[in-house]
Structures are given as C-alpha cells and as structure tokens.
Amino acid sequence: MHKYIIMGAQGCGKGTQSLLLKQTFDLVHISVGDIFRSQIESRTKLGARIRRFVNDGQLVPDEIVEEIVRRRLDEHDWNYGFILDGFPRNRPQAVFFLENYDVDAVIYIEVPHDVVLRRLLSRRLCSQCGLDYNLIFHRPTVAGVCDVCGGELVQRADDTEKAVAARLKDFYAKTEPILELFRQKELVITVDGTQSQQEVHQEVCTRLTRSHARSGPANP
Numbered sequence: 001m002h003k004y005i006i007m008g009a010q011g012c013g014k015g016t017q018s019l020l021l022k023q024t025f026d027l028v029h030i031s032v033g034d035i036f037r038s039q040i041e042s043r044t045k046l047g048a049r050i051r052r053f054v055n056d057g058q059l060v061p062d063e064i065v066e067e068i069v070r071r072r073l074d075e076h077d078w079n080y081g082f083i084l085d086g087f088p089r090n091r092p093q094a095v096f097f098l099e100n101y102d103v104d105a106v107i108y109i110e111v112p113h114d115v116v117l118r119r120l121l122s123r124r125l126c127s128q129c130g131l132d133y134n135l136i137f138h139r140p141t142v143a144g145v146c147d148v149c150g151g152e153l154v155q156r157a158d159d160t161e162k163a164v165a166a167r168l169k170d171f172y173a174k175t176e177p178i179l180e181l182f183r184q185k186e187l188v189i190t191v192d193g194t195q196s197q198q199e200v201h202q203e204v205c206t207r208l209t210r211s212h213a214r215s216g217p218a219n220p
C-alpha cells in the first residue's frame with residue numbers, strides 16, 4: 001500500500017508528478033481542487049457552499065475540506081493506495097489528517113521562488129478556446145497565437161507579478177508549519193523540482209522505495 005501526500009507551490013509540476021506516480025504505482029489520485037470543481041459543476045448542495053467561498057475570494061473552511069477528504073477516502077476504491085493533492089492546506093488540516101489516517105510519505109517538490117515566479121508569469125491562455133500555454137514548457141508555434149483555433153493568447157488577470165508573488169507568499173506561510181509537523185514524523189521527502197519531469201519522477205520513486213525499505217518490518 002502506498003499512501004502519499006504531494007505538496008509544492010503552484011507551478012512546481014505537482015500535477016504532472018501526481019499523474020506519473022499514479023501510473024507507476026496504480027494509485028488513485030485525489031485532487032481536492034478537482035473535487036471542488038466537480039461539486040460546483042454538478043450543482044450539489046456542497047458545491048453551492050464551496051462556490052460561495054470561492055466567489056468571495058475566501059478559502060473553503062477546514063470542516064468542509066476535511067469532510068470532502070473523509071468522504072473520498074471512505075470510498076475505499078484505492079486498492080494500491082492514493083496520492084492526495086491539494087490537501088492539507090494548513091496546519092489544522094494536517095493535524096486532522098494525522099489523527100484520522102496514516103500516510104507513508106509526504107512528497108514536497110521544491111522549486112526556488114524566482115523559478116516558480118518565472119514559470120507562472122509565463123502562463124498564457126487562449127482568449128477563444130481557453131487552452132493553456134506556457135512560454136517555457138508549451139510554446140505556441142506562432143508567438144501569441146493559439147495552435148488550435150488561432151485565437152489570441154493572453155495572460156490570466158490574476159497572473160500579474162504582484163498577485164503571483166502574493167499567492168506564493170501565502171502558500172509558503174501556510175506550508176512551512178505543515179512541513180514542520182510532517183518532518184517531526186520523518187515523513188517528508190523533499191525533491192528538487194527544477195529538474196526535468198522525468199528526473200523528478202525518478203528521484204521521487206527512488207526516495208520512496210528507500211523510505212519504504214526503512215519503515216518496513218524490522219528484522220528480529
């Protein structure tokens with residue numbers, strides 16, 4: 001059984017790493033952000049509550065987030081394990097998790113502030129079809145023009161340098177206490193996220209295998 005939490009700032013490559021891990025270990029990828037979106041789209045009661053907070057620019061309260069995680073894990077469709085993404089977002093949520101569940105490792109993908117900032121400021125969006133681009137990782141063939149529909153590529157309104165820097169600052173302020181808590185339990189595996197996606201994945205796998213060996217049954 002592989003039970004993992006994956007963490008990292010926006011733009012660290014966490015989404016890609018989650019998918020690679022999911023394929024490698026046949027895990028269920030539980031993205032709390034995706035659950036929020038699907039609840040909002042299916043217009044459930046819970047979705048309506050979540051939408052109110054999101055629309056007001058507020059964080060979804062801990063009890064709602066914890067309820068979502070609890071319900072999702074209670075489905076028990078994760079025969080080989082899970083990878084939890086977008087949770088916990090603060091120390092109380094981490095405490096909740098440790099009190100109710102166990103986890104084999106917390107994978108932290110570390111990318112220096114200026115690199116993440118540069119990656120996020122390189123994001124573009126097609127103003128017509130909504131396709132995502134990144135001028136570092138996924139350039140359009142013709143600068144400023146969508147490959148698919150020919151629409152104009154624009155920056156998201158909330159991707160200004162000031163807004164991105166503020167989001168990152170908030171992320172680090174909330175994440176450091178979580179990592180501290182998990183470090184006390186020797187659960188954190190920190191991986192250098194400036195490497196290529198394949199290299200990051202390789203390093204994650206190697207380190208996880210090593211940590212499994214260490215935490216396995218002790219020899220008499």
Ligand SMILES: [Zn+2]
Nearest residue numbers: 126129146149
């Ligand atoms: Zn387009």
